[in-house]
Amino acid sequence: MxxxxxxxxxxxxxxxxxxxxxxxxxxxxxxLERVPELPEVEALASFLTQRLVGRVVGPVHQVAVNVLKTYDPPLTALRGRTVRAVGRRGKFLVITTDGADGPLCLVVHLARAGWLRWQVKLPAEPPHPGRGPLALRVQLEPAADDPGAPGPSGFDLTEAGTQKRLAVYCVREADEVPGIARLxxxxxxxxxxxxxxxxxxxxxxxxxxxxxxxxxxxxxxxxxxxxxxxxxxxxxxxxxxxxxxxxxxxxxxxxxxxxxxxxxxxxxxxxxxxxxxxxxxxxxxxxxxxxxxxxxxxxxxxxxxxxxxxxxxxxxxxxxxxxxxxxxxxxxx
The missing domain is CATH 1.10.8.50 (Helicase, Ruva Protein; domain 3)
Known part of the structure; x- marks a missing residue:
């Protein structure tokens, strides 16, 4: 009362x-609330489907210590695997790869200030931890049908601001991520x-x-x-x-x-x-x-x-x- x-x-x-x-x-x-929601993540999944499916994952560089929320399997397990699909679960972006030991998923939640930047040509030197917005870099192996490419392509995950909520998971199945399991x-x-x-x-x-x-x-x-x-x-x-x-x-x-x-x-x-x-x-x-x-x-x-x-x-x-x-x-x- x-x-x-x-x-x-x-x-x-x-x-x-x-x-x-x-x-x-x-x-x-x-x-303006710039948090990526269903329409933006759906569009990102469509954008990446055209660029990732069928490609082989190269080195994956974790730049921000707090971005990775899982430890087994390690991010290094993604290297050499072929991307099978890119999809969306709620606000989560799910990149599914295939390998000899079965599927492995890279799951991303962009949170409030995270974003994905596609790079046609990544820098030759691997990234180093610093104060910049870069949190994770995924590099692709050169495509067999494009030997004249200017360099390795891939994408960066970035996060602006001081509230670090961008989250990355490396899991066998997407439902292993707690946020996805409760959707x-x-x-x-x-x-x-x-x-x-x-x-x-x-x-x-x-x-x-x-x-x-x-x-x-x-x-x-x-x-x-x-x-x-x-x-x-x-x-x-x-x-x-x-x-x-x-x-x-x-x-x-x-x-x-x-x-x-x-x-x-x-x-x-x-x-x-x-x-x-x-x-x-x-x-x-x-x-x-x-x-x-x-x-x-x-x-x-x-x-x-x-x-x-x-x-x-x-x-x-x-x-x-x-x-x-x-x-x-x-x-x-």
Whole structure:
């Protein structure tokens, strides 16, 4: 029950709010969430499929000490193996290789500040540990059908900033990675039907924003695309999932599919270096606080937390009422 100082804080997996008075202040451009999510990782998998499948892995250089989360098999076991497939599991990139002793997978989670850079020609000298963003380098053996190549190709995994969360795993099967083992259904899978979503939300007492971001509920949706989905569905980010009506669940299901598939289509065929820019231009509300809503023209608002923010349109999603500071007044349901 709320005290005289204000309403009780609703339950939910939310980070701590930002400074008092900043929760809903529109800011030009907002804060863009650049974390690679399902559409970007799907596009990366497609990009790498064309360049890795059939190629033989050369030296793998671990530059950042903390990037590798497994030790058996070692990264050196990848050398000499042939890449069989590149795929996606939620936000995880999975590179599967074949060898005499069976498959071996290189699994990558790019986290908040990680990225993959394709290199047509890698430097001749192996990388050395330092203060730069390079965390891991995978080199390919020269292709037999391209003897005139300028040098070995491959890719670098990089991570900016001080919070080192980029994670690499070398495993026999992708399901050995804890984050993959706990994933919920993939929203682009044919099995993700309206009935499946209805079952997932039944009895779910958390707010929609948190539910959509929970990887054990749905795999691959993060901060940015949860904002986009909820805007397309015209639903408040703080509405309790269990209180959705049948028509609202159907609308949410349709918005999840259309939002993610449109983003994947926009990214299809783009080089790895172009995906971040495409994500920024393709988003309608996320990262656009202070700008007009592309649907109704109202000003896009923002709710800030300690290390993230969400954006929404009051007219489209909350009956015209801006969401107030969570510590000072009740959230809209």
């Amino acid at each position: 709320a005290s005289g100082r204000g309403p009780a804080r609703p339950a939910g997996p939310w980070p701590a709010p930002a400074r008092r008075g900043t929760a809903c202040r529109p800011r030009r451009g907002g804060r 919920g259904p993939d929203p682009l899978d044919e099995a993700f039907t309206l009935e499946a979503l209805t079952a997932l939300l039944a009895g779910e007492r958390r707010q929609l924003k948190g539910v959509l971001r929970d990887q054990s509920v749905l795999a691959g949706i993060g901060n940015a695309y949860s904002d986009e989905v909820l805007h397309a569905a015209r639903l408040s980010p703080f509405k309790l999932a269990a209180k959705l009506t049948g028509p609202e669940v159907a609308t949410l299901h349709a918005a999840i599919g259309s939002t993610l598939r449109e983003a994947v289509e926009r990214s299809r065929g783009l080089a790895a270096g172009e995906l971040k820019a495409e994500k920024k231009t393709g988003l309608r509300v996320h990262g656009r606080a202070g700008q007009p809503c592309p649907v109704c023209g109202d000003t896009i608002r923002e709710v800030s937390f300690a290390d993230s923010a969400l954006q929404y349109c009051p007219t489209c999603q909350t009956g015209g009422k801006p969401l107030a500071d969570r510590r000072l007044s009740r959230l809209l349901k």
